[in-house]
Structures are given as structure tokens and as C-alpha cells.
Amino acid sequence: MRSGPEAVGGTAIAAAAEDAAPVGAATPAAALPATTEPATTRTLIWRLQSGGWTPVEAGNLAAIALGLKPSRMGWTGSEIDHLRFLRSLVSAGRIEH
Numbered sequence: 504m505r506s507g508p509e510a511v512g513g514t515a516i517a518a519a520a521e522d523a524a525p526v527g528a529a530t531p532a533a534a535l536p537a538t539t540e541p542a543t544t545r546t547l548i549w550r551l552q553s554g555g556w557t558p559v560e561a562g563n564l565a566a567i568a569l570g571l572k573p574s575r576m577g578w579t580g581s582e583i584d585h586l587r588f589l590r591s592l593v594s595a596g597r598i599e600h
Contacts, residue, residue, distance in 0.1 A: 544583045569583060
């Protein structure tokens with residue numbers, strides 16, 4: 504029977520990596536700011552794309568999160584921002600619906 508790191512399926516490597524990290528070091532997840540909403544629409548789309556979504560999917564998910572319907576071709580950040588701006592003008596009574 505084997506003993507040592509090979510016997511535990513590589514968990515010794517992960518434990519060694521944890522031991523090598525300085526005490527109190529920030530992990531990548533802990534380094535992110537604890538905000539509930541991204542600063543901009545483009546930031547939201549970028550975060551979705553970095554999470555593995557395609558540009559079309561990320562644009563549509565951002566649009567849904569901001570109250571728009573999904574589009575077959577997807578949304579860009581500037582398109583979403585423009586429609587949100589127009590919506591704010593309508594709600595403020597600056598332009599007619």
C-alpha cells in the first residue's frame with residue numbers, strides 16, 4: 504500500500520499551497536469589493552463574460568437585470584445605457600412616451 508501525497512490523491516499539494524500562503528493573505532474572492540451592483544453596465548457585461556457567458560448571453564442577462572427584454576442579437580453596454588437614459592427622460596416627463 505502507498506503512503507504519502509500519492510495515496511491521498513493530491514490533497515497534500517493543496518494543503519501545502521494553503522500552508523505556503525501568508526497568514527491573513529487575501530484570496531481572489533475576498534479581494535473583490537463587496538458591492539451588490541456593478542458600477543456600470545459595461546462592468547456587469549464584462550463580469551458575465553469573464554464568468555464564461557458569450558457576449559450575446561452577457562448582454563441579454565445584463566438587459567434583463569436592468570429591466571429590458573432580451574434581444575436575438577444581444578445588447579451592448581452602450582445600447583442598454585442609451586435605453587435606460589431615454590427611460591429616465593420619459594419617467595421625468597422631459598419627453599413624451
